[in-house]
Amino acid sequence: MNNLEKNYDHSKEMRWYEYWKNEGFFRPEVNPGGKPYSIVIPPPNVTGSLHMGHALNATLQDVMIRWKRMQGFRALWVPGTDHAGIATQNVVERQLASEGTDRYSLGREEFIKRVWQWKEEYGQRIINQLTRIGASCDWSRQRFTLDRGLSRAVREVFVRLFEEGLIYRDLRLINWCPRCHTALSDLEVEHEELEGKLTYIRYPLEDGNGYVVVATTRPETMLGDTAVAVHPEDPRYRDLAGKRVVLPLINRKIPIIADDMVDPSFGTGAVKVTPAHDFNDEAMARRQNPPLPFITVIDESGKMTDAAGKKYAGMDRYECRKEVLRDLQELDLIEKEQKHTHSIGHCYRCKTVIEPFSTVQWYVKVKELADEAVSAVNNGSIRIIPEAWLNSFYAWMENIRDWCISRQIWWGHQIPVWYCPYCKTEEGQHQGDLITISFFKPIDRGGELIKGGTYTELRLRGLSTEEIMLHANTVNIDRGVKAICMREDPSTCPDCGSEELIRDPDVLDTWFSSALWPFSTLGWPDDTEDLRTYYPTDVLVTGFDILFFWVARMMMMGLRFMKDVPFRDVYIHALVRDAEGQKMSKSKGNVVDPLLIIDKYGADAFRFSLAAFAAQGRDIKFSEDRVEGYKNFINKIWNAARFIMMNLGDSPPTRIEAPSAWIEDLDITGKWILSRFSRTIVDINRSLEEYRFNDAANGIYQFLWHEFCDWYIELSKTVLYSENTSPELLGATRKCLLFLLESSLRLLHPFMPFVTEELWQHLPHQGESIMTSSWPEYDLVDETSEKRMDYLIEAISGIRSIRGELNIPPSARLGVRIRPLDQEGEDLLRQNAHYIRQLARAGELQISQEFRKERGMAVSVRNLLEVYVPLEGLLDVENEIMRLEKDLRKIDDKLGLLDRKLLNEDFIRKAPEEVVQKEKMKYNELMGRKERLQEGIERLKELRGE
């Protein structure tokens, strides 16, 4: 055993990490016989870099997995990343833009190659960052949502859901991002309250008898209006229903319809209806018989279409809004404008304002799947912790709408569906006529520029299938075209045998693949050993922000394809905010980089802070001060270890003996600390069992610092340094110190893996690493010793209190008299007087039940004893009276409360007997202290009189 440096140097952390990794300690196989325990990591975006949320998330999982591993479980933590379709594509497109090119010039295949290149180069970044916090993931099982195995799982799930009719195509309005050029699911739209304007526009009646005024926040969409709606019972408009208005600027005649959904109290009670650009209006249009026409006036880039009229075609939607307002103004058709706040949807990736857009997309029918997930939560197969999230979960699941899974981007799992241009639809149309392609750049064919057209036309004009698909910007495939969905890529049409098949160009929502994560990472659809062993996983640790995005969908897919839940517990942790409680965001500039914190304070201090803050149901306000505090805690432990190692004697032990071998040689102090330690273990186990990470962290902190260091180590000095110590006690005390140090390190290891390993390696130990050692389990609770220790603690605290309150320097050796209230106390204090002398820096010490306060003595009145300190000449009588009276007042306050309680007959009658007894005991204790205090005060007052 070599000596320690004076301070711990956290810069050596990664050396231990490398050691663990190289030795294979992260693999569950280190505990071959153990019961399985598994966690899959919420896969961070491959484009991401570690932020506070990841750090907290990973820390909590690592605490759990290290704890279980030490308990002997075959603990597996599966790491990996997701391919983050839109985000990654955006990153690479920006890169291309800086090179002066774009994805269209590269073509789909080349572009995807570029993204893979990017992934190879940068995709490991966040994984490397995870290692910095000590995450003990099994890297040999690392997965990526686009790797071969997971892609196979995606394909299998898609095909099966398609075959079961749970995946379908439909034409309806979806959330469209005009910048990313893709559809988004409802969840991928972020709503933000913004102040806008409500414009009141006059729509002239066809018959010339005045006009109807409608209110809108989006004047530009009026170009696509196909009706005006009023409430059927609105008396103001009763006569108008069925009449028509002339749509200004366009001069289209549109009907006035009645619909219950119109709120008569909003605006004028009349609303313009734009079925192609508003979700409400779409629903209204479909309710009409016959349905209202859909006129698309805004295109996929947010620009006005030809249908918007010559004047506006090609304009950006906001530019057009201004223009429309100007034109209406000129016609004097604007009645008024009003400020109006409403929430507007933005793309969660690029923050562009979403445009409701009518296209054919792929959907998952989720109702049935959601019901299964709900009942799994309902019947307790899945627990959500903290339960506060249950309501949100149920509410969302009950109102869930079908999930749009197709995205018009290139990076992702391409939908495994093909279309045959040569087959005919049920109505007898050539499918090739129903597939419309527009090119991103016109193709020059013998001086003729081809912008696009139906597939049939383009083929007739001499373009090959490859050429067409390579240059395709948008491919619109009519809902009537038959989808051929297969596990293996087809080379010919199964119906007509044609060799010209067109593959659906869309890719799947990234969340579609992450929904499979708990089983796809374990080898599904193959029946692998891992899958059989580790599914279902034990807990999913994640933030609430992806409860619906991801957690709910994993439940659906797991239940569907594995016939079992993907995890038994879902632990939802807090959001990490800045010290002022603001959400961290790049735009606010208040982001704290976890890596900088780790550099500065070490991963251990950082992890411990996060765990200690992770109280359920409340966000974390992160402040560096706290991390610094826990760094001091590390220093404390380090120095406790130094102390112990310096005091092991000339022939230090080469192994750690179990307490049974030496516990009988200990005195009360040793038995007391072992008892406290046993309780700490129980508390920590229970806390971790219930995901109360803060309680667990604080429990070990409290024990190590304030019981082990402040009391036991200080007490042990008396034993270690005294020549009168018996060899048995000396030996047992050394063994006890070493035992507690080593065991505490193990208890602390899940929270502070690095420093505990560093110290553990310096101690006698069995095995290669603390991380593969066993979790402490000892039952050494000793209530008698704990109770008796109170005499000692009260005596020492009493003396210290007098010293402190009277500002007496520690160097002054005080004469002390202690008056215990009973014989047990007297015996105990006499036996352990050396401890009192040492810890309270007492000189002459006398113990007797017969003592009474005498002239010139300061007194401290405790429950079990009284402490007198003769301060002849030093004691300021007035001061001392004030000190004691203050004490008395406190006691009186408490007594008052108890008095009222005990005099209350209802309390005596109705409260449980044990509570009444407890209150009576408290009363008697306090009463005793009060009398003794009063006695002391009386004597002082007599003195004053002399």
Added chain:
RNA sequence: GGGCGGGUAGCUCAGUUGGGAGAGCGCAGCCCUUACAAGGCUGAAGUCGCAGGUUCGAUCCCUGUCCCGCCUACCA
């Protein structure tokens, strides 16, 4: 509009069967006591948002109310 969470010491927060209000930091005083001054000892500091109710008893349960934050919605 609906829902959820929070309001406890100067600051950040614990407080899970309703039965004597706690921690960390900060602050004040005394100390370089030979593991640690990144430390030790002592101490000051709270109408537990406000108002009702249930109860022998409420920081805890119920109702109302005021702030703060979040989620959600078909607020033209």
